[in-house]
Amino acid sequence: MAQEDILSLDETQIKWTDKEVFTGFVTRPKKTFDYVIEQYYNKYVVFILVCYGVIRALEKGYLEKNLPLGQLLFNVIMGGLFGWLGVYLIAFIYVLISRAFKGVADIRQLARVIAYSFMVSLLFSVVKLIIAVCLRLTGFQFSIDFTSSLPGTILLMFSSLLSLAVALYTLTLMVLGFEKANDYSRTKAILTVSLPIIFILLIFILIFAFNGFGDFSWSTT
Numbered sequence: 001m002a003q004e005d006i007l008s009l010d011e012t013q014i015k016w017t018d019k020e021v022f023t024g025f026v027t028r029p030k031k032t033f034d035y036v037i038e039q040y041y042n043k044y045v046v047f048i049l050v051c052y053g054v055i056r057a058l059e060k061g062y063l064e065k066n067l068p069l070g071q072l073l074f075n076v077i078m079g080g081l082f083g084w085l086g087v088y089l090i091a092f093i094y095v096l097i098s099r100a101f102k103g104v105a106d107i108r109q110l111a112r113v114i115a116y117s118f119m120v121s122l123l124f125s126v127v128k129l130i131i132a133v134c135l136r137l138t139g140f141q142f143s144i145d146f147t148s149s150l151p152g153t154i155l156l157m158f159s160s161l162l163s164l165a166v167a168l169y170t171l172t173l174m175v176l177g178f179e180k181a182n183d184y185s186r187t188k189a190i191l192t193v194s195l196p197i198i199f200i201l202l203i204f205i206l207i208f209a210f211n212g213f214g215d216f217s218w219s220t221t
Helices: 003-008 017-028 029-038 045-064 069-100 107-117 117-137 142-148 148-183 187-217
Strands: none
Touching: 003 142, 017 029, 017 117, 029 148, 045 069, 045 107, 045 117, 069 107, 069 117, 069 148, 069 187, 107 117, 107 148, 117 148
8 A cells, every 4th residue: 555545544444453452442542442343343352241240250259258169160150151241231221222312333333332441440350359369368357457447448448439430431431432333422422321320320219218218117107
């Protein structure tokens, strides 16, 4: 290809390396999703989804519940399966919502967007898990040491704020990816991503309100 032809190409029309793609989700996410969608880039999607499910299962099973090895292994296997297959179910729900806003993406496209959006969250979870395992091996007790000392409380607050920041960045990546995959506006992408979250929050609020009202009713009788 002539030098003039290369210079006239859009950046998304030039083949990126895997490193450029994965670092791009941090340094230039919108342009990266443009490339991923237009070039049908699909590498490591299943690997990312399985790893995310496994890491989440390890966090809950080993750190929060301290399960025995056999049950922990079972949870890890199920976590990997859910991380892989469960995301396609989530993508199906998002496809239905996208259609209401005249979106054009299919399940595979949105599952790919979700997988790549989870990458930063996955890396954060891996780092957090490694640190937590090292702390536990030194005899650190999470339920006691985090609440009984000022450094533990500060560390817990910092970790919570960092988790919130990562979650918000993940949602931001999903918005950018949905915008490109569905070929509609940023506002519609925000609504598509937000509606299931709002629905789930409303369910929790209703459950909490109903339980609180029930407790109040019992206390007045």
